[in-house]
Amino acid sequence: MMGDDLRSKVTYATLRLMPTQDAVILRFGSFEINLQTKELRKNGMRLRLSGQPFQVLAVLIEHAGEVVTREELHSKLWKTDTFVDFDHGLNNAIARIREVLDDSSGTPRYVETIPRHGYRFIAPLADVRTSITPITPPHEVNGSGATSIVDSRTERRFAPARSNVLLTAAALMAVSIVGFLLYRTSIRPTARAAIRSLAVLPLTNLSGDPAQQYLADGITEELIGRLAGIHDLRVISRTSVMRFKDTKLSAPEIAKTLQVDALVEGSVIREDNRIRVHAQLIRGITDEHFWSETYDREIEHVLSLESEVAQSIAEKVAVTVTGQEHSRLVAARHVAPEVYENYLKGRLRTDNTRAELERSVTYFKEAIRTDPTFAPAYVGLASAYDDLSLILVGGSPAEMRPKVLSAARKALELDPELGEAHALLGDIYQKQWKWSDAEAEYKQALQLKPNDAAAHMGFANWLLCQGRTEEAIAWARRARELDPLGSAGIGIGWILFQARHYDESIAELRSTLAVHPESAQARFFLGFALIGKGEPERAIPDLEQAVSLMHRSPGSLELLATAYGFAGRRSEALGLINELKQQGKQGYVPAGAFINPFLGLRDYNEVFAWFERAYAEQSNILQFVKVHPFFDPIRGDPRFQELVRRVGLQ
Helix, strand or coil, rough: HHHHHHHHHHHHHHHHHCECCCEEEEEEEEEEEEEECEEEEEEECCCCHHHHHHHHHHHHHHHCEEHHHHHHHHHHCCCCCCCCCCCHHHHHHHHHHHCCCCCCCCCCCCCECCCEEEECCCCCCCCCCCCCCCCCCCCCCCCCCCCCCCCHHHHHHHHHHHHHHHHHHHHHHHHHHHHHHHHHHHHHHCCCCCCCCEEECEECCCCCCHHHHHHHHHHHHHHHHHHHCCCCCCEECCCHHHHHCCCCCCCHHHHHHHHCEEEEEEEEEEEECCCEEEEEEEEEECCEEEEEEEEEEEEEHHHHHHHHHHHHHHHHHCCCCCCHHHHCCCCCCCCCCCCCCCCCHHHHCCCCHHEEEEEEHHHHHHHHHCCCCCCCCCCCCHHHHHHCCCCCCEEEEEHHHHHHHHHHHHHHHHHHCCCHHHHHHHHHHCCCHHHHHHHHHHHHHHHHHHHHHCHHHHHHHHHHHHHCCCHHHHHHHHHHHHCCCCHHHHHHHHHHHHCCCHHHHHHHHHHHHHCCCCCHHHHHHHHHHHCCCCHHHHHHHHHHHHHHHCCCHHHHHHHHHHHHHHCCCCCHHHHHHHHHHEEEEHHCCCHHHHHHHHHCCCCCCHHHHHHHHHHHHHCCCHHHHCCCHHHHHHHHCHHHHHHHHHHHCC
């Protein structure tokens, strides 16, 4: 009997490892919802619905066919002491549910609004779970506390047979458990693979006020910036992740597109001077949510909040963080709400038009006026001035570059570890032909912020200017790894053109246009590659579109005139050259804008006259004097060789 009891207890203890039932999975239409694991799927593909929107949907489904009042939802899902506006929060949750389900408030298929009352789930539900009958132990305590005793005669009669059955069952179960443990061990390296790359997806604005979107976008960018300082973690740039704002793609689909191991997603709620950020980490392949946290702060402590979130993410992905990297992660200070708001509004740009850049300058200046010690505002100001100095916008280098230098240097005076400020200095020093200074600044930027795609591309261009084209291509491709959906493809196309890999350049830029057909820059640089290949006529249609998209900017007119010249359409080329001269009477037009058109017309005396003017004002084009293919016909001219020497590249 003692052996039977022991075997019986061991067998029962083993069988108790088996689940008593599967998860509750309900189907409606093409959707399935798992109320235990909190997953919503469509045709087997997981959808991005979490937090309160999922909780609201779960409550409605649990009361399918019944009206659930707003008051009931408030009591179930919203804490009484929360500062968030319940009406806005619930309205946003319902809107998110309808967006994911592709439902309509006017003609609902799933969630019906009962005006001034609540909501009702109206779709038919099917229960698709499968149950397993619980195992009853040999001696089970009943509800009264007494023990159920098996008849002793039956016990004796069936003991030998039962012992054999139990021994066999125990053996089979042991084999099964060992097999399962071996299987689990074998798959663990894949299921728990190290996280070496991640993307911070755009945080959702749940404040109920669209005007607060700048805050959600700004905090997203700041989290990316903090994490970008970790060498052992590849962090995707803002320009790529922002393409997934309001996406319906699942986490695995996004992770596959960006080629990352994990995703960060979450939300921001702003009410008065309080802010709440919810963030969670998701494994890209398995869609496993393995960390979630909510942070509440006064907005003056928002930098501390961002620091805490970034530290938590770095800790949870178990990435190696050096002492210096950790000190940058934890760095934070108080900032007045109005200062931080102006700073974020300055950074929020949808297009680099002159009007928008000047508006950014105004916001940054206001932030600095209120708090002259807030270093990030100086970086933003320097970046806006740098963009204004570009030829495609038409800002004068003589006017803008000193402003960039002043703002970037002030930022570094306040905080020497701002990688973006070092990269901006590298950019200006390169345009001023201070080659060693530029190299040092780029390397410092990459040391401080190894995931900065712009710094990678800046250093790639520095290498290009030195004639180190293959190294430049390699660095540009690293930039694309960090910003796979951004403009890195355009930069790669430009470098490939300068390296005289014309077919590769054309293919790269055509691929960019396939994804971004509205990109004026991609068409602009495609024009260079086609002209370089000796096909100026093929370049003209794309360049004519670029002229229209760029609102007849000096750079766009310059290259179209160049294509006309190389194609033998002399009168049209001269017409655009004349238009450039007329623009120069109204505002700044770079002297460098006249060099390529006269090269196209093969008027080399005019070319060298404009080279001298471009040298005097340090036009951007002279950075590339050592490698630019358009200059090949005059490389043997002593005047050109002297120019290369004066620029410091010989």
